[in-house]
Amino acid sequence: MQVKPLGDRVLVKLVEEQERTQSGIYIPDTAKDKPQTGLIVAVGDGEDIKVKEGQRVLFAKFAGTEIKIGNEEHLILSTDDILAVVED
Amino acid sequence: MQVKPLGDRVLVKLVEEQERTQSGIYIPDTAKDKPQTGLIVAVGDGEDIKVKEGQRVLFAKFAGTEIKIGNEEHLILSTDDILAVVED
Amino acid sequence: MQVKPLGDRVLVKLVEEQERTQSGIYIPDTAKDKPQTGLIVAVGDGEDIKVKEGQRVLFAKFAGTEIKIGNEEHLILSTDDILAVVED
Amino acid sequence: MQVKPLGDRVLVKLVEEQERTQSGIYIPDTAKDKPQTGLIVAVGDGEDIKVKEGQRVLFAKFAGTEIKIGNEEHLILSTDDILAVVED
Amino acid sequence: MQVKPLGDRVLVKLVEEQERTQSGIYIPDTAKDKPQTGLIVAVGDGEDIKVKEGQRVLFAKFAGTEIKIGNEEHLILSTDDILAVVED
Amino acid sequence: MQVKPLGDRVLVKLVEEQERTQSGIYIPDTAKDKPQTGLIVAVGDGEDIKVKEGQRVLFAKFAGTEIKIGNEEHLILSTDDILAVVED
Amino acid sequence: MQVKPLGDRVLVKLVEEQERTQSGIYIPDTAKDKPQTGLIVAVGDGEDIKVKEGQRVLFAKFAGTEIKIGNEEHLILSTDDILAVVED
Numbered sequence: 001m002q003v004k005p006l007g008d009r010v011l012v013k014l015v016e017e018q019e020r021t022q023s024g025i026y027i028p029d030t031a032k033d034k035p036q037t038g039l040i041v042a043v044g045d046g047e048d049i050k051v052k053e054g055q056r057v058l059f060a061k062f063a064g065t066e067i068k069i070g071n072e073e074h075l076i077l078s079t080d081d082i083l084a085v086v087e088d
Numbered sequence: 089m090q091v092k093p094l095g096d097r098v099l100v101k102l103v104e105e106q107e108r109t110q111s112g113i114y115i116p117d118t119a120k121d122k123p124q125t126g127l128i129v130a131v132g133d134g135e136d137i138k139v140k141e142g143q144r145v146l147f148a149k150f151a152g153t154e155i156k157i158g159n160e161e162h163l164i165l166s167t168d169d170i171l172a173v174v175e176d
Numbered sequence: 177m178q179v180k181p182l183g184d185r186v187l188v189k190l191v192e193e194q195e196r197t198q199s200g201i202y203i204p205d206t207a208k209d210k211p212q213t214g215l216i217v218a219v220g221d222g223e224d225i226k227v228k229e230g231q232r233v234l235f236a237k238f239a240g241t242e243i244k245i246g247n248e249e250h251l252i253l254s255t256d257d258i259l260a261v262v263e264d
Numbered sequence: 265m266q267v268k269p270l271g272d273r274v275l276v277k278l279v280e281e282q283e284r285t286q287s288g289i290y291i292p293d294t295a296k297d298k299p300q301t302g303l304i305v306a307v308g309d310g311e312d313i314k315v316k317e318g319q320r321v322l323f324a325k326f327a328g329t330e331i332k333i334g335n336e337e338h339l340i341l342s343t344d345d346i347l348a349v350v351e352d
Numbered sequence: 353m354q355v356k357p358l359g360d361r362v363l364v365k366l367v368e369e370q371e372r373t374q375s376g377i378y379i380p381d382t383a384k385d386k387p388q389t390g391l392i393v394a395v396g397d398g399e400d401i402k403v404k405e406g407q408r409v410l411f412a413k414f415a416g417t418e419i420k421i422g423n424e425e426h427l428i429l430s431t432d433d434i435l436a437v438v439e440d
Numbered sequence: 441m442q443v444k445p446l447g448d449r450v451l452v453k454l455v456e457e458q459e460r461t462q463s464g465i466y467i468p469d470t471a472k473d474k475p476q477t478g479l480i481v482a483v484g485d486g487e488d489i490k491v492k493e494g495q496r497v498l499f500a501k502f503a504g505t506e507i508k509i510g511n512e513e514h515l516i517l518s519t520d521d522i523l524a525v526v527e528d
Numbered sequence: 529m530q531v532k533p534l535g536d537r538v539l540v541k542l543v544e545e546q547e548r549t550q551s552g553i554y555i556p557d558t559a560k561d562k563p564q565t566g567l568i569v570a571v572g573d574g575e576d577i578k579v580k581e582g583q584r585v586l587f588a589k590f591a592g593t594e595i596k597i598g599n600e601e602h603l604i605l606s607t608d609d610i611l612a613v614v615e616d
Contacts, residue, residue: 002174002175003146003172003173003174003175004172004173004174004175005171005172006138006139006170006171006172006173007138007168009171009172011172045138050534050535050573051534058531058595058604060593065148065171067146076146076171076172080535082534083533083534083537083593083604084531084532084533084534084537084539084604085531085532085534086530086531086532087530087532090262090263091234091260091261091262091263092260092261092262092263093259093260094226094227094258094259094260094261095226095256097259097260099260133226153236153259155234164234164259164260178350178351179322179348179349179350180348180349180350180351181347181348182314182315182346182347182348182349183314183344185347185348187348221314241324241347243322252322252347252348266438266439267410267436267437267438268436268437268438268439269435269436270402270403270434270435270436270437271402271432273435273436275436309402329412329435331410340410340435340436354526354527355498355524355525355526356524356525356526356527357523357524358490358491358522358523358524358525359490359520361523361524363524397490417500417523419498428498428523428524442614442615443586443612443613443614444612444613444614444615445611445612446578446579446610446611446612446613447578447608449611449612451612485578505588505611507586516586516611516612
């Protein structure tokens with residue numbers, strides 16, 4: 001079974017806290033607008049999408065729509081809500 | 089009798105909870121913006137419609153306008169409110 | 177006397193509850209955004225109007241402006257507020 | 265003395281209640297958005313104006329800006345607020 | 353000293369109540385959106401300005417920014433807030 | 441050290457009250473939207489900027505972002521917030 | 529590890545208070561909309577970005593999304609939120 005995002009949306013698998021800390025990005029508890037990281041697992045067919053599968057991305061915490069696929073938490077996000085790509 | 093959506097709208101037949109679980113998509117009760125799945129049964133004549141009859145789609149729970157056709161629950165949705173296509 | 181809607185507006189004659197039920201469309205009392213059906217009796221001269229006189233249409237209940245012509249209830253609606261055409 | 269509306273605005277002389285009833289249009293007291301009728305006495309120079317002097321028009325009650333010219337009540341209305349032309 | 357409005361703005365010298373009454377325009381106390389008249393004393397260089405110095409204009413009362421030049425009350429108004437030109 | 445405004449922004453040095461009164465512009469205490477005058481000391485590189493360094497300008501009091509450069513109060517303003525140029 | 533801002537966003541490393549005072553820019557405590565300075569460390573690939581790495585910039589305090597990279601506070605900012613470039 002596959003979830004194919006429409007238009008400018010992407011499907012992001014949420015990344016564990018631990019993983020984030022190892023990468024050196026730390027989101028302070030007092031941050032006014034806490035971002036979150038995830039792994040892109042599918043992208044829509046919109047022309048303006050500049051991210052691709054496999055990239056780790058940073059996005060605003062309250063963006064998107066949560067779904068679980070199997071047991072794993074995912075978000076469907078508009079590409080506009082992705083703030084940055086994180087490379088190791 | 090037929091309901092033909094206008095413009096960029098689609099007519100979606102709501103899918104039972106059980107069916108959703110079988111497909112492996114599960115929407116957590118605590119989700120901030122619970123999505124819902126349905127089956128597209130008619131599409132409008134808008135140029136930007138990229139879904140078609142027979143597709144199973146995921147959309148934000150509070151999107152669209154509810155109607156019953158016969159005994160079955162349907163929604164008339166703007167195509168923009170469809171987040172993803174679900175394929176088995 | 178005639179009421180000619182301007183631009184993208186249409187004049188809709190409201191359809192009785194009974195009539196709606198016969199057509200098989202039923203709007204649940206608990207619907208969050210109850211639609212209503214009516215008969216188009218006049219259309220404006222807007223270029224984007226894709227409905228015509230005589231069609232039965234479905235629209236959001238709180239859309240438009242109510243007027244009575246003679247003793248019959250009508251609505252002047254923007255064509256954007258029409259969700260679907262209902263055919264028998 | 266003349267009041268010349270600018271752009272897409274029109275100057276409308278308000279029509280008495282009695283007159284409206286004779287024409288067969290009746291606005292129910294319980295209407296959620298009561299329209300009102302008037303006579304167009306001047307139009308602006310906007311390109312999109314499709315009404316003309318002498319037409320009787322229907323508009324939303326709370327639209328426009330009231331002025332009295334001599335003793336007669338008028339409204340300066342945007343042409344977008346005119347819902348329909350009423351012909352006898 | 354000169355005040356030169358920028359863009360689509362105009363400088364309007366406020367007209368006394370008495371003057372307005374003589375011209376036959378009277379704004380009722382109960383008007384929901386009381387207009388006011390004034391004399392245009394300077395216009396900006398915007399392309400869409402269709403009024404000129406010396407014209408008497410009608411505008412919504414709460415539009416614009418008040419300034420006093422010498423002892424005289426003026427308003428800097430966007431040209432969009434001017435409803436009509438008043439000619440004698 | 442220099443502060444270079446970006447895009448359509450300008451840097452304005454605030455002008456003392458006394459200076460404003462001498463120029464004949466007086467902003468009444470009861471003004472609903474008190475404007476303020478200042479001297480443009482730097483302009484951005486936006487194409488639509490029609491003011492230049494050295495001009496005295498009038499702007500809405502609550503527009504812009506305050507900074508002190510050395511001991512002098514300045515504002516970074518969008519050029520749209522400038523109502524008029526004041527010439528002596 | 530690198531954080532690459534997307535589109536018109538930039539990554540800004542926050543600058544200490546002391547540093548700001550030395551440069552002669554001082555933001556008053558009573559400022560209605562306190563700006564803040566920072567150093568641009570990465571820029572997105574948006575066409576309209578007119579700032580570059582290494583520039584010190586001034587931005588509205590409540591703009592952007594906070595992240596820590598290692599131990600250092602950063603912001604991901606839309607380029608529109610950058611008010612000015614500060615040069616020494």
